[in-house]
Amino acid sequence: MSSANYYDVTKWPVGNPAEDIGEVFNSIIADIKSRQVATDENKGGKPGAVIYVPPGDYHLRTQVLIDISFLRIQGSGHGFTSSSIRFNVPQDESLDLHELWPGGSRILVDIPLGKDEEESTGAAFYIERSGSPRISAVEFSDFCIDGLHFTPDGSELHPENSYINGKTGIYVANANDSFRVNGMGFVYLEHALTIHNADALSIHDNFIAECGSCIELRGWGQASKITDNLIGAGFKGHSIYAENHGGLLITANNIFPRGASSVYLNGVTRSSVTNNRLHSFYPGMVVLGANSSENLVASNHFLRDLEPWTPFLGVDNGLDDLFGLLCVSGSNNSVIGNHFSEVIDSERIRPASATPVIIRLMAGSSNYVSSNHIVAVDVHAESSNSAFEAQVNALLTTEASDSLVVTAVKVDSESVRNTILDSGSEAEVVVDTKVNAFRATPSVGA
Amino acid sequence: MSSANYYDVTKWPVGNPAEDIGEVFNSIIADIKSRQVATDENKGGKPGAVIYVPPGDYHLRTQVLIDISFLRIQGSGHGFTSSSIRFNVPQDESLDLHELWPGGSRILVDIPLGKDEEESTGAAFYIERSGSPRISAVEFSDFCIDGLHFTPDGSELHPENSYINGKTGIYVANANDSFRVNGMGFVYLEHALTIHNADALSIHDNFIAECGSCIELRGWGQASKITDNLIGAGFKGHSIYAENHGGLLITANNIFPRGASSVYLNGVTRSSVTNNRLHSFYPGMVVLGANSSENLVASNHFLRDLEPWTPFLGVDNGLDDLFGLLCVSGSNNSVIGNHFSEVIDSERIRPASATPVIIRLMAGSSNYVSSNHIVAVDVHAESSNSAFEAQVNALLTTEASDSLVVTAVKVDSESVRNTILDSGSEAEVVVDTKVNAFRATPSVGA
Amino acid sequence: MSSANYYDVTKWPVGNPAEDIGEVFNSIIADIKSRQVATDENKGGKPGAVIYVPPGDYHLRTQVLIDISFLRIQGSGHGFTSSSIRFNVPQDESLDLHELWPGGSRILVDIPLGKDEEESTGAAFYIERSGSPRISAVEFSDFCIDGLHFTPDGSELHPENSYINGKTGIYVANANDSFRVNGMGFVYLEHALTIHNADALSIHDNFIAECGSCIELRGWGQASKITDNLIGAGFKGHSIYAENHGGLLITANNIFPRGASSVYLNGVTRSSVTNNRLHSFYPGMVVLGANSSENLVASNHFLRDLEPWTPFLGVDNGLDDLFGLLCVSGSNNSVIGNHFSEVIDSERIRPASATPVIIRLMAGSSNYVSSNHIVAVDVHAESSNSAFEAQVNALLTTEASDSLVVTAVKVDSESVRNTILDSGSEAEVVVDTKVNAFRATPSVGA
Secondary structure, X not given: OHHHHEEEHHHOOOOOHHHHHHHHHHHHHHHHHHHOXXXXXXXXOOOOEEEEEOOEEEEEOOOEEEOOOOEEEEEOOOOOOOHHHHHOOOOOOHHHOOOOOOOOEEEEEOOOOOOOOOHHHHEEEXXXXXXXXXXXXXXXXXXXXXXXXXXXXXXOOOHHHOOOOOOEEEEEOOOEEOOEEEOOEEEOOOEEEEEEOEEOOXXXXXXXXXXXXXXXXXXXXXXXXXXXXXXXXXXXXXXXXXXXXXXXEEEOOEEOOOOOEEEEEEOOEOOEEEOOEEEEOOOOOEEEEOOOEOOEEEOOEEEEOOOOEHHHOOOOOOOOOOOOOEEEEOOOOEEEOOEEEEEEOHHXXXXXXXXXXXXXXXXXXXXXXXXXXXXXXXXXXXXXXXXXXXXXXXXXXXXOOEEOOOEEEEEOOOEEXXXXXXXXXXXXXXXXXXXXXXXXXXXXXX | OHHHHEEEHXXXXXXXXHHXXXXXXXXXXXXXXXXXXXXXXXXXXXXXXXXXXXXXXXXXXXXXXXXXXXXXXXXXXXXXXXXXXXXXXXXXXXXXXXXXXXXXXXXXXXXXXXXXXXXXXXXXXXXXXXXXXXXXXXXEEOOEEXXXXXXXXOXXXXXXXXXXXXXXXXXXXXXXEOOEEXXXXXXXXXXXXXXXXXXXXXXXXXXXXXXXXXXXXXXXXXXXXXXXXXXEEOOOOEEEEEEOEEOOEEEOOEEOOOOOEEEEEEOOEOOEEEOOEEEEOOOOOEEEEOOOEOOEEEOOEEEEOOOOXXXXXXXXXXXXXXXXXXXXXXXXXXXXXXXXXXXXXXXXXXXXOOOOEEEEEEEEXXXXXXXXXXXXXXXXXXXXXXXXXXXXXXHHOXXXXXXXXXXXXXXXXXXXXXXXXXXXXXHHEEOOOOOOEEEOOOOOOO | OHHHHEEEHHHOOOOOHHHXXXXXXXXXXXXXXXXXXXXXXXXXXXXXXXXXXXXXXXXXXXXXXXXXOOEEEEEOOOOOOOHHHHHOOOOOOHHHXXXXXXXXXXXXXXXXXXXXXXXXXXXXXXXXXXXXXXXXOOEEEXXXXXXXXXXXXXXXXXXXXXXXXXXXXXXXOOOEEOOEEEOXXXXXXXXXXXXXXXXXXEEEOOEEEEEOEEEEEEOOEEOOEEEOOEEEEXXXXXXXXXXXXXXXXXXXXXXXXXXXXXXXXXXXXXXXXXXXXXXXXXXXXXXXXXXXXXOEEEOOEEXXXXXXXXXXXXXXXXXXXXXXXXXXXXXXXXXXXXXXXXEEOHHHOOOOOOOOEEXXXXXXXXXXXXXXXXXXXXXXXXXXXXXXXXXXXXXXXXOOXXXXXXXXXXXXXXXXXOEEEOXXXXXXXXXXXXXXXXXXXXXXXX
16 A cells, blocks of 8 residues: 555665665666556556655665656755865865765765766666656655766866766656656756756756756756756856746746856747846856747846856856847847846956947847846956855955946847847947837936 | 654554545544643643655545644645646557556545535535634645546536536635645646635645646635746636735746636735746736736736647637736736737637737726837647647747737726836827826837 | 664654753754764765654753754644734633644744843754854754743833744854755744854745744855745844845745834845835835845835734834835845835824835935836724734725825935936936936826
């Protein structure tokens, strides 16, 4: 009966969860399947099960394969702590650390990986099922997936700062419905969450940081939500990436550096990026690319300032200051009521002495940009060996050494019939008013 | 002692939860009450209990009656899968389905129902207590309530598409405080959640779909929140309905078709519908009716397109395209910074050759409509037998075959002293400027 | 092995949780520490543990000291019920109450307190650890902390209405990372949650009410979120207070009376107060003080009406109606797309016959105020002995007895270079246009 549908990895007779929790999961899933034999209307359903992972350290050396619906994997602690800060602590200080590793219900991804493996090979949890119906209602809740180490990338960076290790937390290979990822911690994975063809997915209230990329919605999909997460990718990846999705709601997230983008939408339509707090050290914070259209970008707080932490000085995403903090290549989007703070050192603008761009309409037509407030502050940036203090100091510094001139909105010639309202003064907006509508933010005394 | 306040339905000596979990719940509740005998300050409180429902299939043939505070009913899986798609699969394909039913911690509502029963009779969970204080802090978490089947409604629709079966998931009959509904799944119920006279209610992070109506807040109430849910009602009901509420916060929800309304407010005041993603196949997506006043409708993404799924072709909510996607009969409301996409086939507009209305101010006064962006696309709609693919294809189609002319804002003569700003061009707004203030969205070259 | 990392307070051999759960917690924490001896890379981590508190009443007479990371304390019920209403029930009615106290997994804070103790002395949970790394990933989930009683404050108020008792729910003394507080209930504490130097803190989906102050983020901090909570402080404190924070996201909260402020930001920069529902009985609902700069206040619903409940008549926060519902002393902030309802009795305005102010820019420069809608209603306020009914009645009353004239925006001479757009008519905005930019909301026929 149903009490048999509750499993504890530490009490399962097959395998040793401390040595290889992957073997234990796969054995439990085989057991669930062997007991789920209902095949007709009268015999009832295949209700799945919950697998509990108590707090503890569990090596995962065998990939977990999930091909049943209604499976919930649940721990008792997201267990995040900063591995990045730890790995960058000077050698002599590291002896005194209270603890070295993340914790909680923690899965240590130890899958043996060759060179140039498929991305999916390095996934701790691999979900795939073809046929009908789509696999549904798989849930991940309240545990930690830790990729442990990054590996050298050939640059001069400390190997632990490369954001590369071939490991993925959760990889969903094909169409799925009503999945949930809640209360999880992800750390030191090249890819935290990669999900193809999602419908009604919920990624809510997780802590996903110090991963190459955090959330990647690939293939296509609809009607999903990414809400109320703390997220911060590495400089090589995206905090949130989605392609060919419609009706995606990205809201109430606090996205911190240093992702190449905070939110990158690729061919995404009729979706919302609203009410997030976004912080980056580079341009290209939010990109609506590949004809992303009819989206709403509203009530977000954008902050771009400068890398304050010594180990990452000189690292960036390769974009210059003309790219825009928000860059739109698409049509019929709405950009309404956002706040932008650009806090940089005018001597470090690229290309040198360019006027940095905040909102850029690069291609497309008929976008509506209204009631955005752009603040630009010229600071002489300082960096520090202490990640936390450096960031907080940078965040709290609002005094400009000089005023910084920016282009609030730049409309390229490849983007036409846009409407730009109250988002910058005459001097701050670069727009061809023969093919775009424009109303400048009123100036004093005007 | 307190460990006695944890119950597992599969371990309770009375009743068989697989056969009738209702009997088991009622027996457990009687036990809790018999042990809660504190009557004065010194003997302490009546702390309630938690009842755990492991994953599994549980028929419910006896209604559960809850009349104690601090009761939490908790499962390990919302268990949603689409029954609607399954029931509409062609007969020959249905043999190959991986599973037929929803799952997780799943309660199958099997209450025997006569004809024309009271709505409350068909409720799986019925909560009622009079006297003081109001019943408080009842919580539902992480399980599934499945109504199993719909029944014929006399139309030519497939009986499983009628959204009628007399069943309700949770029915709260009178005044209550600080209730929580979190992480639940509701499917194939005529009414998922019906709650009277709520104070400080939280309905958060649930999956409520394929139900006639999803969330109905009746009677009156205040200071509640409906947040971060995935919701989609049937064509006969509402995804969210509230009457005579004040201070209700409806935010961060992803509401998909096919509810007659996404959000219907009836005499609701000083409430917020902000930052939601709303998708519908009909007009009347958000209705502020019966003098709903001083509400804020902001930063929402509205998409109305056409039914793409063959089984529901020809079904609608009876409203024509003049009704508006947002229709306001009330005063002093704010409609700010929303995106509207109307994606329809001009040949299917009703009444024929009418100009569809997006925002309609039907009655009342002194509403403030500012900075809304309306996009209208004329498409030749195609439908498909595959629900998911049809919806995704429709969502991703942004190319218009022709431009579609709409009325961005229509102000009826019964609504006066409104202010309409930057929400449509001169040609797109129908307003009597003798009794309303109006500033058109600037046009190119103007 | 890891199953040893799950503790149940009712099954621990040391102490009696009903008599002093604090002693039990401290004994369990000592046990966790004694077993966590990993000191190098190879021996693995210190994963922490979960401590479970089943529903029940637990006195806490010994303060719990937490100095380990990855500790989760988890109950099965937030257990909120209104003690305030109960204590104000007439004596003869109190005999018939169903229950007297909050419930769920309830901790009764019974720490013996002398006079003028340090605030931290009265904390049920005290978290402190110096050295590196910062203490991380401590989680509080799904239980209730009840301060039981307030104490006389020397005024004529009923002692249970004083909001004073020297008790704190959770007190974090120094720098911390990735803490979580979810699903908790806090009631009748002078301070519910006091947290110093937070990084990536999440306070989500809690019920924090009838406390002197609810959430206080002190010292400094960054990148945290306060989301989706039901909150209401006492008249002496703040519902949300933060100082010297950057990148704080305050969103989707429903904040009800009677806090002296709903949100008070003190030297806070680059943060968001967006999409909340805010209700207060006094001016000073949201204060951006001490040069709080570059913040976004958007899409919020502000309601200020009058105290309707007899026991608190005559109580207020000392501010008069010229202070503003939103008061800004800082620069470069954005105030966009908010709704304000001021519902008061013109005969009770202070100073008498003053024109009440809604948005006040008191000091600073370069703030951007756009697209806000102000509604003012003059009502003859009525009060009642029934808290719930009085509030609901007040909320649903929208008919003005007369029109109420307000100053929509007042810009003091100490605040310059601001931009005020579409947030009030010429007559409603007090601004020196020689040093500020101003565009009035268009009027009828203009």
